[in-house]
Amino acid sequence: MEPVTSESSDLYPVTRLAAVREATAEAGLSALLLTPGPDLRYVTGYSALPLERLTCLAVPADGDAFLMVPRLELPAAQHSPAARLGVEFVPWDETDDPYAHVAKRLGRADTVGLADHMWAMQSLRFRSAMPDTEQVLAGTVLAALRSRKSPAEAAALREAGAAIDAVHAQVPGLLRPGRTEREVGRDIADAIIASGHATVDFVIVASGPNGASPHHDLSDRVIEPGDAVVVDIGGTMPSGYCSDSTRTYSVGEPPADFTAYYDVLQRAQDAACAAVRPGVTCESIDAAARQVIAEAGYGDHFIHRTGHGIGIETHEEPYIVSGNTTPLAEGNAFSVEPGIYLPGRHGARIEDIVICGAHGGERLNNRPRDLVVV
Template structure:
């Protein structure tokens, strides 16, 4: 049995627990997770139905049939041609699956045009969101997923080391130029794309947590927040380091960097099965608050990472969600001083039987 079929059967178990009759997916991370088929959304009806019992059914345009059969484990592939009305084919599928009057969990990101066609085909059905059954499965990574995440982490580690080795050569570059070089290095190290554009925040730009990159020139002594990742076999890495390429930083910087390092360490040391996600956030936040910078830590401590670079579980204040073996998430405390600089240090961790496994292993210090 392939990992994709195992996930689908586990999804069917959750459908039964949720008293739902089926989940209906369209091109998305959820569809990839269950079927192994990856495609971007488009105007044609391409849907996967996973009923509570029995085998899943693909409904695809004719031109996708060979590709879907080659790339997915799903054997029941129904087709429609461009000369057909896809809504007729959709009506036939939901009738064959006996979904009239049932409870259908629809892909959270399904485009409205396809959702409306489902509603029209099943006017007596009750609808919910697929995340009710799929998100808990995706939150606990299986061996195949962990292997990809480890390889993605190792790839970004190699690129991070090469960025640090630039040292004084990075001074005089613009943030845009350094971001382009980072993308080149990630590809050179074997990355298969990027899950988000590199964040390069130099000097005061680093005080904006989601500053992308711009035309500011990196100067000697500038703290530079570097947040980037790559993709391996559909799974991303995500790592942040705050460095000074050359020269001496502002007077307060070394202290702030040390506080963030200590907060990251405290959070990672808190991770183990059964611990609440909010407790991990609190561990990092207490270190920063005790140092007097509590009001400058302005975001959650972390987010889950999987097929999406932001997914469950979220490491946020007040969350009572208990961590489980196989959860993968970021630990990324930060301190941001407006008009001066920012510091963020981020690693990905896997929850293990007795703690946490780090997926990143590069220098966390600020000197290059």
Template sequence: MQEITAQHFVERLARGAAQARDAGLDALLIAPGPDLAYFADYLPPVTERLTMLVIPSDGAPTTMVVPVLEHDSAAATRAAGSIRLVTWADGEDEHAPLVDQLWSGGRYGISDSAWAMHLLALQHALPDVRFEAFSAVLPMLRAVKDADEIDRLAAAGAAADATFEDILSVSFAGRAESEVAADLDRLLREHGHSHVDFTIVGSGPNGANPHHEAGNRIIEPGDMVVLDFGGLMDGYGSDTTRTVHVGEPTDEEHEVFEVVKRAQQAAFDAVAVGVPLQEIDRAARAVIAEAGYGKHFVHRVGHGIGTTTHEPPYLVEGEEQSVVAGMCFSLEPGIYLPGRFGVRIEDIVVATADGAQRLNNSSRELHIVS
């Protein structure tokens, strides 16, 4: 896995310009957030002050408008040699330098993360300009990963796998969910994560809430426990879910687990270049519905991952975008029986020319913990 260098950002900016051109846009307007980090290697402080990267589609120089007090930080990034900085000072019209980069009658894609106050100011200054959200015109802007990005995602996935293997040896029964969540956080960091986004520990009836926050419930013998955890390592995300059981499961619990396991495999088998993303969701959902648990699968089957743990593409009914080699996304079907228990199994996979490759390879069996 090679270091990300200035040349990587040169290539990313060129790809961004090409994607803008293909979408019929005059430029991309990129506000602080994951897109700015990806294209400009820059994450400024989250404030009301305007920062905006402008990537023209016609090959003109890329410009970033920044507050003057943040100039030195913006100039110190690996992408700085490819980006012209334009500054504004407190007390000045912060939007004027950005308006100068645009032109009447243009069509611009703008980050979903842009503040409404800045977009409205641009619309007021340029009433005949058309602004469109990235999610509408370029939803797959960062969806297809290059070989280096896939290597980084694979390394993050391997670290999450190692975390799961280690968590199997800790005590569950008699401890609070929050204590096990703290173990997951610690282990992710020990295995190389710089940031932990989430550590879901849903025991017993709490496992029936897909986004349960680990709390003070004491885990008991006989509990099914959903473990969903991930974060960032070397700038790229991990996200995996495994379900374990404290002591021997009942026949029903074992049956539900096996249905989810088959559904996850069905989703994996459905991944192929050219297949609409919604078909992968349908493949998993069909297995669960046939087993009689259809109404208990209450979320999409997957989401993209990259420099953030949730990003396009989304594998959900109605998404007709087709699979492209290099897309990386989760496959995470689940069954949630309210007031009783839940089961979810999640892997990150990368679409390849001949199917899919898992980036999580820890055991998908139902593990018994103590």
């Protein structure tokens, strides 16, 4: 259960529901239907269990919100931050049809927004219960709200950034020749929890040629002298907000060709961070990093976007990628993480979480970005 605390009141304010209702109406939707996942947590603070039994917050554009909840989950809902919102809790029993109940209470609904992470099973059940209603993604309404962090959300992300920085501070002591990536990864996972995270979301330890695979996980490869090692780690804090940071290390002196492009990468990451300010487009931040890398001759080896938004999900809006002409707004939080990858040889990535402030970007990760030789 999630007790109601002053922290939850700041992170999940009671005014948020009204803002969501207003945005739903402005988007021309009849209602939002939010099942367990990040959308429901953002609106209510309730981390409901994702079950085959339906839990669903219905937010009509012109009516009162209500929370359909399995009767056996009612105590958990009543002890969650959702209890502060004044919404009606509607418990249902095992022989009830909660989808039909939601449809009946909503009445005529031309278009509803479904939680972006709603199970297909639930989406199809709603389609059967409301056959004349168009379904769209709730993200069309919620993305603009979720992407602009409040001061309380920014503080939660700073706390997450400091916690993952504390883990990176321990990594040099864990990287030794003869250890496997998996052994190092287990130690890092333990350190993520010890740093104050509630969960470990991912641990990438990519040594030597594995560093050329951006989403390499963990393997039994033995770390060798001269290996470059990409360490990308993150978790979720008790607040519900996420961390994500990448640093690249070298176990002993790295190859000369690696050192040459690591300097390029560092300049590219600095350039992208320096370009952050309200009004510039997301794609211009991507271009700032990509230009430095391309001019140095490594453009074909930068194979992913420069960044992704972060908050109660590790990946959310805004995405820092070519083609995204959305202008940055104060409160946007996102990663800046260019990389260079030479298949079969090695790779490198530097990643910080950045919040767009009134006059520029604030880095939330502050471990050294120079190559750390251990």
